[in-house]
Amino acid sequence: MNLLSWNCRGLGNPRTVQDLYRMVEEKRPKVIFLIETKANASRLDGVRRRLGFEGCFVVEAVGRKGGLALLWREEVGVEVYNFSQWHISVWMGKGGESARWLLFGFYGQPETAKRKESWNLLARLCPDSHIAWCVLGDFNEITSQSEKEGGRQSSESQMGAFREALKVNGLFDLGYKGNGFTWCNQHADSSFTRERLDRGVANGEWISKFNVTVVENMVARTSDHSPVLLKLLEGNLGTRRRVKLFKYEAKWATIEGCDQVVEGVWRERGSGLSMQKLQRALTACSGALVRWSKMKEKEEGKNIKEKTAQLEELYNREVPQDVGGVKLLREEVGRLLEQENIKWKQRAKRDWLLLGDQTQSSSTLVLHSGGGRMR
CATH class of the missing domain: 3.60.10.10 (Endonuclease/exonuclease/phosphatase)
Incomplete structure (x- = not known):
């Protein structure tokens, strides 16, 4: 424990x-x-x-x-x-x-x-x-x-x-x-x-x-x-694992590359489509976004871990000359944490709308x- x-x-x-x-x-x-x-x-x-x-x-x-x-x-x-x-x-x-x-x-x-x-x-x-x-x-x-x-x-x-x-x-x-x-x-x-x-x-x-x-x-x-x-x-x-449904994450709009993912799928599948093909294109787009998001989340997690390791190294030898580097790294980690927080806020609002205040313990x-x- x-x-x-x-x-x-x-x-x-x-x-x-x-x-x-x-x-x-x-x-x-x-x-x-x-x-x-x-x-x-x-x-x-x-x-x-x-x-x-x-x-x-x-x-x-x-x-x-x-x-x-x-x-x-x-x-x-x-x-x-x-x-x-x-x-x-x-x-x-x-x-x-x-x-x-x-x-x-x-x-x-x-x-x-x-x-x-x-x-x-x-x-x-x-x-x-x-x-x-x-x-x-x-x-x-x-x-x-x-x-x-x-x-x-x-x-x-x-x-x-x-x-x-x-x-x-x-x-x-x-x-x-x-x-x-x-x-x-x-x-x-x-x-x-x-x-x-x-x-x-x-x-x-x-x-x-x-x-x-x-x-x-x-x-x-x-x-x-x-x-x-x-x-x-x-x-x-x-x-236990839960099956997840596709839901657009608001934080994606703040990350470089999201627009290109959507545009890429739409260029390939989205012009002059019937309703059935349009549905398939939307499914393909959601799948591409999920794969891209997972890749980005891994990158963000890796970035946070790497910057945390760099912070630890500076803390271990910390002298006044390192303070500027420490503050810069903390700011970079802070920006990554803010992006994660946008995702959580959207999910929290969604859960509240679905469940009301049932999460109150x-x-x-x-x-x-x-x-x-x-x-």
Whole structure:
């Protein structure tokens, strides 16, 4: 099973939502924790439907700041335990008490002066040691100077307080695969800074329960934070294929070559036709468009993967001189994601017209700012 945590820096940009959709397609997470959504419940429910998830728990943004959301597949078995503006805590798994464990999606205070409140929250909600507990999210703090490059040195007292919070609560860093830094300010001058702010930590009981885990720091394509993927060993689940009918995609009109495909078929079959031959010409045209579209989608997917790999290479050696290249690649990826988003918007509108609001899930839960506890 895969779990994804990401400080997305707002879901108002279609590129960001499309980037999230691509992550879901590529990594197949069963649970997603989103930080700084800057969105209301209605927006998050639209994202849930876009991703095809059944469950969604929302702590709405306060104005244009903050906002948390947890999305999950129904098969996982999720029960919301408690929440605040800075966390969402859920029981994971089905079956008896011994089979379940506690997942804590966490967002550390971005203001240094208030960081102690975050560690107090961890201590206050720390479960008994026999309960398997994992904390995943953006802690907004580092444990040592080795987790920071550039900028002013971090306060030793602040780092020490974070290390102490982990120690007191019996939490151990789960390590990482990929780039060692999960946030970068993208400055191209001497103020260039990057840090490891996002991570996964867990207590001894959880580590004993899941002794095969990998934390992958993914490439940041649309946010200044890298998504963090927690992988737990699990068997593959089969998927069923559906027969697809031909439907013209609005995004085709934005791609070079679409007109030539239609014109080519029509030149060959479309002049002076009977109604029967006209129908055959339309069928031939739709078939040509589908084949061309599949080829283009493969090219787009390949382009996104190649540019993501180039981004990863630049991030791994990242210096101020690379920032211009990083921004250019992110813009190119953004344009490709926008084209994909046009396709999704058309399909979403079509599905809504056909199904109305039947895609609304009864397991969607909405909470406003503040905190509480659920059993």
